[in-house]
Amino acid sequence: MATRTGRVQRRAEALSRERIVEAAVELLDAAGETGLTFRVLTERLETGPGAIYWHVANKSELLAAATDAVVAAALAGESEGTPREEIHAVALGLSAAIDRHPWLAAQLLLQLSRSPGGPVTPRILEALGRPVRALGVPEEHWFTATSVLMHYVLGAAGQNAANRQVAEPAADRAEFLAGIAGRWAELDPEEYSFTRAVAGQMREHDDREQFLAGIDLVLAGVGALYPGGRA
Amino acid sequence: MATRTGRVQRRAEALSRERIVEAAVELLDAAGETGLTFRVLTERLETGPGAIYWHVANKSELLAAATDAVVAAALAGESEGTPREEIHAVALGLSAAIDRHPWLAAQLLLQLSRSPGGPVTPRILEALGRPVRALGVPEEHWFTATSVLMHYVLGAAGQNAANRQVAEPAADRAEFLAGIAGRWAELDPEEYSFTRAVAGQMREHDDREQFLAGIDLVLAGVGALYPGGRA
DNA sequence: ACCTGAACACCGTTCAAGT
């Protein structure tokens, strides 16, 4: 929206990787993934493409850096409480970041499933894994439990954000979800009996409540498999 | 590899949406996402771009169609057994498809989190949801349980495929995983105590076993929350 | 109804040249 606001940049300031990543995040926020272009970035930072390439290897590295910066900020807060509360807090924090930066979900999923060696996987693993460890899960199962949480949290948060994205106002959102539910209800009754049955819940469900219910389902599994824990 | 094999196409055959999607899948398989180009597609099908645009709205629709075609094929088999066995079978089927078509994971995650109205979501929802229903879960929790399974299965399968992709031979793969584990082991001991502890499991873990363990964790949660069921 | 293919607007990236 406020695309032109603050266009008068601190142009005297030296170019740096930090400033470039910051500008990239702003462009992504304002216009989505297609909005980040070296031409636009070049205008915004009042330089030429060569200057940007001096600080950043290529566009994919720039996207990775933008993703990492936003995730790091989202996970920065110290949280306290029971392990379950902490996991909820991390999940809601990531979900909120995805809401604020609609391009984030796709980048996050792509990065996790394409370059698992990057810095973003350990960040999220650590944030969710600490409370999992505090739950009393035996060490050999830490990875499994945390992986399930991580994939669910990112997948579900991304989907919720996408639903919210298509139609900003709550009224349109209801209409949008009703549209999907309606299409599902028209599927072949035999081939899609489950999806049809679930279409109603799709329309009425409360995002936040559903989201946390999924987490609690995983935690219930943890509690059932490792009853010695403090879940 | 066999990029040039079978280049002599049935050129007399009429162009159709089906043939275009088929060719797109072949190009994606051979050269990844960057390998699918309207120029290359045009050569392969011996036409001009206009001809393709007559059958397909744009590239994003073409990618969606290719994704849906591959997923439909992967889920085609009728499966029988206990609900748990069925869920394992669907998950392994999707995982195998992602292995055969390395571009699939990213497309799937993008499509689920960007255009939830598409045909691919109901397909996967149905395949996983039917056995969930058979588990005896109360209807109001079908959606939650199936969502958790879906996001985990796609996320984990995508990550496994990515790990396998980087280094085809098993020996290189071990090296690759050891590389990630090694980098994790070098992270700050305080800030990343969990990730460091888990780095070892990362190196040694068996993909398939870990993958199914995650599913069983979710099913344990289902069994714990809805003890009346037949899990 | 279906296809041709030149043309358009745009993209990421490079690199010789400057300071």
Add this chain to the structure above:
DNA sequence: ACCTGAACACCGTTCAAGT
């Protein structure tokens, strides 16, 4: 060491024109 900016190779998409 850091930046300039023209140039390169390539991309998705359009559209008047053909059959």
